[in-house]
Amino acid sequence: MLGNASGEEQMKMQISSCSLSPAVKSRLTAAGFHFLSELRGLSPSHICAEAGVSQQEALQVLQAVRGGASRRGGASGGGGVGGASVGPFPSLTALQLLQEEQSQRSIFSFCSQLDATLGGGLPVGKTTEICGAPGTGKTQLCLQLAVDVQVPVCFGGLGGQVVVVDTEGSFLLQRVQDIAGAVVKHCALLVEDDEQRVAMTTFSVETILSNIFLVRCHDYVELLAELHLLPDFLSEHPRARLLVIDSVAFPFRLHFDELSQRTRLLNGLAQQLIAMATSHNVAMVITNQMTTRLRGGQSQLVPALGESWGHAPTIRLLLQWAGTQRLATIFKSPGHPGATVQYQITSDGFRDADQSEQPPSKRPRTHTVQSAAGQRDSNQSAVGQRDSNQSAAGQRDSNQSAAGQRDSNQSAAGQRDSNQSAAGQRHSNQSAAGQRECS
Numbered sequence: 001m002l003g004n005a006s007g008e009e010q011m012k013m014q015i016s017s018c019s020l021s022p023a024v025k026s027r028l029t030a031a032g033f034h035f036l037s038e039l040r041g042l043s044p045s046h047i048c049a050e051a052g053v054s055q056q057e058a059l060q061v062l063q064a065v066r067g068g069a070s071r072r073g074g075a076s077g078g079g080g081v082g083g084a085s086v087g088p089f090p091s092l093t094a095l096q097l098l099q100e101e102q103s104q105r106s107i108f109s110f111c112s113q114l115d116a117t118l119g120g121g122l123p124v125g126k127t128t129e130i131c132g133a134p135g136t137g138k139t140q141l142c143l144q145l146a147v148d149v150q151v152p153v154c155f156g157g158l159g160g161q162v163v164v165v166d167t168e169g170s171f172l173l174q175r176v177q178d179i180a181g182a183v184v185k186h187c188a189l190l191v192e193d194d195e196q197r198v199a200m201t202t203f204s205v206e207t208i209l210s211n212i213f214l215v216r217c218h219d220y221v222e223l224l225a226e227l228h229l230l231p232d233f234l235s236e237h238p239r240a241r242l243l244v245i246d247s248v249a250f251p252f253r254l255h256f257d258e259l260s261q262r263t264r265l266l267n268g269l270a271q272q273l274i275a276m277a278t279s280h281n282v283a284m285v286i287t288n289q290m291t292t293r294l295r296g297g298q299s300q301l302v303p304a305l306g307e308s309w310g311h312a313p314t315i316r317l318l319l320q321w322a323g324t325q326r327l328a329t330i331f332k333s334p335g336h337p338g339a340t341v342q343y344q345i346t347s348d349g350f351r352d353a354d355q356s357e358q359p360p361s362k363r364p365r366t367h368t369v370q371s372a373a374g375q376r377d378s379n380q381s382a383v384g385q386r387d388s389n390q391s392a393a394g395q396r397d398s399n400q401s402a403a404g405q406r407d408s409n410q411s412a413a414g415q416r417d418s419n420q421s422a423a424g425q426r427h428s429n430q431s432a433a434g435q436r437e438c439s
């Protein structure tokens, strides 16, 4: 049986004895495949073409292959919490789990209020969903995190790499450069010792861009296929600490006649994301759109993809407009009470809204921001500072005009070809919706 075999045993397993449907097994065997190991590294389309199976069956085959690979990781001790739990008896005590969780770092968002509320930022090893209406800043927050995760360890960062799965074509190269430039400038202001000085010689916009691995998916089949290949990629890139999917909703909102098929695929996807977050020690950040739910004759804006999907993320964050303010609300988190904080999006990226509470210059590294969980270290707070002192309202106006220019910022790689000015209008229309949601 699949569940009892070790990784090596599983990879040596004959296709005829693994838990695939008889039809798929006979097609694979007829195509000349006899062992699971022979299918490793093949793409779903390759398997489709070679064995004449459907895309969905090819994904199931890859899942069987991945089962072997991930168990191999667990057996060698590289599986983290996920790896430790494999076996007939619990191999991890609650105390060990606590120690492991405490040693996990978080990725700060550069909005210190949000980080404090989340106990230091977005947690590595967990899944965080960012929901919100168009224009509320989901992509901006993702791009900010993609840069922040790379902040060198001596500045309180993770010195990590990031995989960005872009399903909407919303990855804007120019915007990433702007955000990266601001973070590099900010860290340069914080340099206090030789270690930091040396770190700054390699922490540049160019290196930041080189540590962002981009995957563009045009539909849900591509998304599922890429996700099957990602565990291998993450094994080969052990510095990866963040995986962004912007967004999960987009490829799943169309093309489904049968809702049950969508639910089944989404459940599988959720399992995969959770397993990947724990076994590869990455923060999984996914974005979701909002949809209107009619109940009792009343309409309500709720996150898309249905209620069962809502169980998948550990943390759910809602970005919304409330009048002239941008608000981020944690509406699901097992470890932190629900809370709402203000934020703004400036030309430098995702930031706190109320600048008046912060000194305009850099704060010393030893200054600790009180986090909800009281675990945030002083380095993290040092980097998570703002170095601008624009007012929230004033900034918003300039944001809007900057957003109007987004089209011209689009790079060849930034494939978004949707009508940005229409998106800008959608965004102002959404304020009212956001307020409804808020109330």
Ligand SMILES: Nc1ncnc2c1ncn2[C@@H]1O[C@H](COP(=O)(O)OP(=O)(O)OP(=O)(O)O)[C@@H](O)[C@H]1O
Pocket: 132, 133, 134, 135, 136, 137, 138, 139, 140, 141, 168, 170, 175, 289, 345, 346, 347, 348, 398, 399, 400, 402, 403, 406, 423, 424, 427
């Ligand atoms: N260079 C910039 N300077 C200031 N603000 C900006 C800049 N670029 C974008 N913004 C702000 O970010 C907003 C867009 O945010 P974002 O693209 O993250 O929205 P989203 O929630 O991902 O929307 P969608 O659901 O359409 O993908 C704009 O409305 C604008 O206010």
Ligand SMILES: [Mg+2]
Pocket: 138, 139, 140, 168, 170, 246
């Ligand atoms: Mg977006």
